[in-house]
Amino acid sequence: xxxxxxxxxxxxxxxxxxxxxxxxxxxxxxxxxxxxxxxxxxxxxxxxxxxxxxxxxxxxxxxxxxxxxxxxxxxxxxxxxxxxxxxxxxxxxxxxxxxxxxxxxxxxxxxxxxxxxxxxxxxxxxxxxxxxxxxxxxxxxxxxxxxxxxxxxxxxxxxxxxxxxxxxxxxxxxxxxxxxxxxxxxxxxxxxxxxxxxxxxxxxxxxxxxxxxxxxxxxxxxxxxxxxxxxxxxxxxxxxxxxxxxxxxxxxxxxxxxxxxxxxxxxxxxxxxxxxxxxxxxxxxxxxxxxxxxxxxxxxxxxxxxxxxx
Amino acid sequence: xxxxxxxxxxxxxxxxxxxxxxxxxxxxxxxxxxxxxxxxxxxxxxxxxxxxxxxxxxxxxxxxxxxxxxxxxxxxxxxxxxxxxxxxxxxxxxxxxxxxxxxxxxxxxxxxxxxxxxxxxxxxxxxxxxxxxxxxxxxxxxxxxxxxxxxxxxxxxxxxxxxxxxxxxxxxxxxxxxxxxxxxxxxxxxxxxxxxxxxxxxxxxxxxxxxxxxxxxxxxxxxxxxxxxxxxxxxxxxxxxxxxxxxxxxxxxxxxxxxxxxxxxxxxxxxxxxxxxxxxxxxxxxxxxxxxxxxxxxxxxxxxxxxxxxxxxxxxxxxxxxxxxxxxxxxxxxxxxxxxxxxxxxxxxxxxxxxxxxxxxxxxxxxxxxxxxxxxxxxxxxxxxxxxxxxxxxxxxxxxxxxxxxxxxxxxxxxxxxxxxxxxxxxxxxxxxxxxxxxxxxxxxxxxxxxxxxxxxxxxxxxxxxxxxxxxxxxxxxxxxxxxxxxxxxxxxxxxxxxxxxxxxxxxxxxxxxxxxxxxxxxxxxxxxxxxxxxxxxxxx
Numbered sequence: 001x002x003x004x005x006x007x008x009x010x011x012x013x014x015x016x017x018x019x020x021x022x023x024x025x026x027x028x029x030x031x032x033x034x035x036x037x038x039x040x041x042x043x044x045x046x047x048x049x050x051x052x053x054x055x056x057x058x059x060x061x062x063x064x065x066x067x068x069x070x071x072x073x074x075x076x077x078x079x080x081x082x083x084x085x086x087x088x089x090x091x092x093x094x095x096x097x098x099x100x101x102x103x104x105x106x107x108x109x110x111x112x113x114x115x116x117x118x119x120x121x122x123x124x125x126x127x128x129x130x131x132x133x134x135x136x137x138x139x140x141x142x143x144x145x146x147x148x149x150x151x152x153x154x155x156x157x158x159x160x161x162x163x164x165x166x167x168x169x170x171x172x173x174x175x176x177x178x179x180x181x182x183x184x185x186x187x188x189x190x191x192x193x194x195x196x197x198x199x200x201x202x203x204x205x206x207x208x209x210x211x212x213x214x215x216x217x218x219x220x221x222x223x224x225x226x227x228x229x230x231x232x233x234x235x236x237x238x239x240x241x242x243x244x245x246x247x248x249x250x251x252x253x254x255x256x257x258x259x260x261x262x263x264x265x266x267x268x269x270x271x272x273x274x275x276x277x278x279x280x281x282x283x284x285x286x287x288x289x290x291x292x293x294x295x296x297x298x299x300x301x302x303x304x305x306x307x308x309x310x
Numbered sequence: 311x312x313x314x315x316x317x318x319x320x321x322x323x324x325x326x327x328x329x330x331x332x333x334x335x336x337x338x339x340x341x342x343x344x345x346x347x348x349x350x351x352x353x354x355x356x357x358x359x360x361x362x363x364x365x366x367x368x369x370x371x372x373x374x375x376x377x378x379x380x381x382x383x384x385x386x387x388x389x390x391x392x393x394x395x396x397x398x399x400x401x402x403x404x405x406x407x408x409x410x411x412x413x414x415x416x417x418x419x420x421x422x423x424x425x426x427x428x429x430x431x432x433x434x435x436x437x438x439x440x441x442x443x444x445x446x447x448x449x450x451x452x453x454x455x456x457x458x459x460x461x462x463x464x465x466x467x468x469x470x471x472x473x474x475x476x477x478x479x480x481x482x483x484x485x486x487x488x489x490x491x492x493x494x495x496x497x498x499x500x501x502x503x504x505x506x507x508x509x510x511x512x513x514x515x516x517x518x519x520x521x522x523x524x525x526x527x528x529x530x531x532x533x534x535x536x537x538x539x540x541x542x543x544x545x546x547x548x549x550x551x552x553x554x555x556x557x558x559x560x561x562x563x564x565x566x567x568x569x570x571x572x573x574x575x576x577x578x579x580x581x582x583x584x585x586x587x588x589x590x591x592x593x594x595x596x597x598x599x600x601x602x603x604x605x606x607x608x609x610x611x612x613x614x615x616x617x618x619x620x621x622x623x624x625x626x627x628x629x630x631x632x633x634x635x636x637x638x639x640x641x642x643x644x645x646x647x648x649x650x651x652x653x654x655x656x657x658x659x660x661x662x663x664x665x666x667x668x669x670x671x672x673x674x675x676x677x678x679x680x681x682x683x684x685x686x687x688x689x690x691x692x693x694x695x696x697x698x699x700x701x702x703x704x705x706x707x708x709x710x711x712x713x714x715x716x717x718x719x720x721x722x723x724x725x726x727x728x729x730x731x732x733x734x735x736x737x738x739x740x741x742x743x744x745x746x747x748x749x750x751x752x753x754x755x756x757x758x759x760x761x762x763x764x765x766x767x768x769x770x771x772x773x774x775x776x777x778x779x780x781x782x783x784x785x786x787x788x789x790x791x792x793x794x795x796x797x798x799x800x801x802x803x804x805x806x807x808x809x810x811x812x813x814x815x816x817x818x819x820x821x822x823x824x825x826x827x828x829x830x831x832x833x834x835x836x837x838x839x840x841x842x843x844x845x846x847x848x849x850x851x
Contacts, residue, residue, distance in 0.1 A: 011719075038703075039706065040701060040702060040703045040704065040705055040706060041701055043567075043700055048712075053720075055708065056708060056719075056720065059706075060706060061704070061705070061706040062706055063700035063701070063705065063706060063707065064706075064707070064708035064709065064710075064718075065563075065566060065708075065709045065710075066708065066709070066710035066711065066712065067559075067589060067711065068585055068586065068589050068711055071555065071556075071559045071585075071586065074551065074555070074556035074557075074559035074560050074563070075559045075560065075562055075563040075566075076563060077556075077559075077560050077563065078519070078521065078559060078560030078561060078562060078563025078564040078565075078566075078567070078571065079563040079564065079566060079567045079700075080563075081519065081547060081549070081560070081563075081564055081569075082518070082519065082563065082564035082565075082567035082568065082569035082571070083567040083568070083569075083700060083701060085701065086567075086700060086701050103552060103553065103555075103556075104552075104555070104556055104559070107551070107552040107556060292516045292544065292545075293513045293514070293516070293538075293542060293544060297542050298510070298513065298514065301510060301513070301538060301542075302500065302510070302679055302682055305500040305501055305502040305506065305677075306498055306499070306500055306679065307337070307340050307341055307495075307498075307499045307500065307501050307676070308341065308457070308461070
């Protein structure tokens, strides 16, 4: 059975024209098509927010669950334990995961729930019209200029790395080739594959000096490491400003990678690429066997509570 | 002695081994064929605070306590004054002092020195001395009691021997004052608590997942289930989540994916679960939650019983919601309803609550083996509708908590919304939940309504009240129209419950035009018939 492009399509997006999330979904569709993931075996799960609307926009034959704000992670953990054979794709945003959902996110990383976990990161609450999120950078004002973010942002990739996540990456919605390749690799990962995708919000966070606007990201992005699938054609000076490749994650410690990420950020760059990419030797999944209690065993249990009449 | 009604109040300090000793004393009575009820009143603490154990033995086989004790065993100086206030009989103190009236002096501290044991064992063994003394006082046979002790400590012959020795010290020191008439057991009795019974129910229901967060007094439910699963090598997964929001979220996810899953909690956890329950209700996903109630609000009194979550659970979450609530009143029902909850939630695709409480959940009660034999109601654990099983080819749908049409598409249409919520209401009201049980004199003008663990005082209350009374035992909410119609026939209606605001009365009065007089005990101690009778008399004035 060969799945076609049609199998991975669904209803038209209702997001703003130019929204980064739509690009992410297009790249996801390509990745699914290339990997031929059976749509009926896909669970597409989300929280609440603009990015959480996206399950309706791909793979109409998949099983979708638009849950509640900040709770996609634990609910996905439950789905995964119940049906470990299904491919879970979790779609969330920076508000949904880095603010309200942070606790659930951290513990789901500890559990290493097998799933593809995407955060469409635009540094803003889009659906409620422009408030700060926990990933809004210091000094960035709201679109109307009324307030400026003063609290430090959360770097979800560094956080995931700290929690020993074995697949951590950051990308950009505008990078078709790179993001599609990262997604394909993520779909093949056996644990939790986390991707922080900068996804500009044209309505509320595309203004200067938002650090998640199209212009800013294109200028500031840089690569943590050599990605063998970044071909020469994408390395144009107008698209990317590559620094010299400096870290080989295969033999770096968590500390090394984080230091590297932070030094790049200090220089004004947005580190992209892989933070972690590790295979696992221990399978954490639970084997589902149908082993129900037998009548005799149940009677044996009842005997424990019995009052012995002398 | 054919007719008897004795209540023993044992006042000790927690963490001293008294809880084990008290349970042994209870079992000595039960194994001797004497109907006994035991209630453990323990503090929210690990060691060092006062704790009480009440045992009541009655020839009428009453299942609740009364407000006064006939015998006080006092090993806690701190509470002696207070304990004496509810005493109407002898007091045995561990160490005589000028303040205490002249009572039997157990002299436990010196007695225990007669045993050649390490100092660390003196404290727990000392408790066995009073156990022996009480057993002798009520004429229990040494052979029966020694059998109970050996069974309790069957893991170590030496420990059993030491406990028996301490027991015999007290036994031979005291004298027999009463010889209680033992009863023949008509069927194999069990001593079991509600949480243990629910855990057995989960096994029978073939529950596949338990996601939980530890909270008094629900922890023992899941821990019992976990132990059974491990001992029997079953394939259920018990997972301790990081908080109740995650616990109920994981339960919801597993249920959505077609597995049988549950979570157990108490008041504070239920508050955290509210939003997720609304999602289950609106998006129509099965969800089973056990709430073992304790005194609230807020942290409240974690080790005291209550029926204070009734209204909260029934309409949990914002917006218009209404959930089936099952109200077990004894361990057999805790066992049955644990299974029935899954059936209901799967048939209706909605959230279902089993509302127990600390008294029912954690105090041992005499039950019967045949009430735990279940063969006809073996409900299938499979998704009732294969089309709703994620992974089914040619399937595919969107589940969402936002407004949606019958196909699951996002919708903001007012008509679609209205049809949806009216449909949800109709769905819940259409189901055959366990009906009310009516008993007593149906020609009486007085109706007494009760539910849950309050059942334990009803037979005694019936004996205390001189008038003819009709009783209505509510087993589930919402009530069927048939039961509401029965209620409508009465004008002199009372509702006995264990919360401050008469929550069941409020719920009923919102459906029926009837004035209900609430008889409320809500101080966290197990409900007592004589106190409720007093309230009834006060209400008559």
